[in-house]
Amino acid sequence: MGTLTKQAAQKAATAPLLAGKATAKAAPAVSAWSGRALAAVGGENVVDVLTRQHRQIKLGFLRAALPGPWRRRNFDRLMRLLAVHEAAEEAHVHPVARRALDHGRELAARRRAEEKQAKELLVALWRTGPHGTGYLRRLNEVRRAVTRHAAREEREEFQALRKAVSLSRLRMLGAEVKLTQAYAPTRPHRWVNNEAANKLAAPILGPVDRALDALRHRTAS
Numbered sequence: 001m002g003t004l005t006k007q008a009a010q011k012a013a014t015a016p017l018l019a020g021k022a023t024a025k026a027a028p029a030v031s032a033w034s035g036r037a038l039a040a041v042g043g044e045n046v047v048d049v050l051t052r053q054h055r056q057i058k059l060g061f062l063r064a065a066l067p068g069p070w071r072r073r074n075f076d077r078l079m080r081l082l083a084v085h086e087a088a089e090e091a092h093v094h095p096v097a098r099r100a101l102d103h104g105r106e107l108a109a110r111r112r113a114e115e116k117q118a119k120e121l122l123v124a125l126w127r128t129g130p131h132g133t134g135y136l137r138r139l140n141e142v143r144r145a146v147t148r149h150a151a152r153e154e155r156e157e158f159q160a161l162r163k164a165v166s167l168s169r170l171r172m173l174g175a176e177v178k179l180t181q182a183y184a185p186t187r188p189h190r191w192v193n194n195e196a197a198n199k200l201a202a203p204i205l206g207p208v209d210r211a212l213d214a215l216r217h218r219t220a221s
């Protein structure tokens with residue numbers, strides 16, 4: 001993406017951040033029980049879920065750049081979406097890529113390194129806050145890093161997963177990702193950047209972050 005412009009940001013503000021559903025294909029290999037479990041969480045395959053979230057994240061950056069009283073809300077939404085998205089990828093998707101793909105180990109290591117670097121920038125952005133000095137510059141830094149990372153995931157990892165992993169497994173992974181995102185931390189945590197840290201820390205940090213979010217929301221309203 002190019003540099004943020006006011007017109008682009010204002011145009012983006014009119015579209016809902018979390019709207020839209022990708023279509024899911026049928027999964028003939030899924031059992032009746034897992035079929036019902038999948039239906040309960042939408043039955044979408046993981047690549048569709050994550051690719052849609054990449055689009056929402058790009059839109060979220062434009063909305064978070066808007067001036068005015070809604071900047072805080074848009075910033076919080078973007079931070080939350082980025083946190084739960086990366087948590088689910090680190091906990092579920094990169095480990096499967098590492099095991100299932102040719103050169104999966106190197107590929108997953110590169111993605112994790114990018115995520116670690118982006119998380120450093122995210123922590124700095126979080127500390128600056130939406131009204132702090134240098135906010136737009138930091139937001140743009142994070143946007144560039146995240147956009148590059150997302151493009152590489154789609155090009156190198158997601159396309160390969162579609163070919164190497166069965167559709168029923170991709171749909172199960174989609175369900176795991178959605179469940180993880182329902183309780184994952186909502187803020188960037190520098191040291192939570194791999195499968196083990198995410199699986200161990202999410203049940204503790206997730207509720208803490210969500211309680212802090214609720215508290216801030218109550219004091220702000």
Ligand SMILES: [Fe+2]
Pocket residue numbers: 086089111115149153
């Ligand atoms: Fe990622």
Ligand SMILES: [Fe+2]
Pocket residue numbers: 050054085089150153
């Ligand atoms: Fe991603």
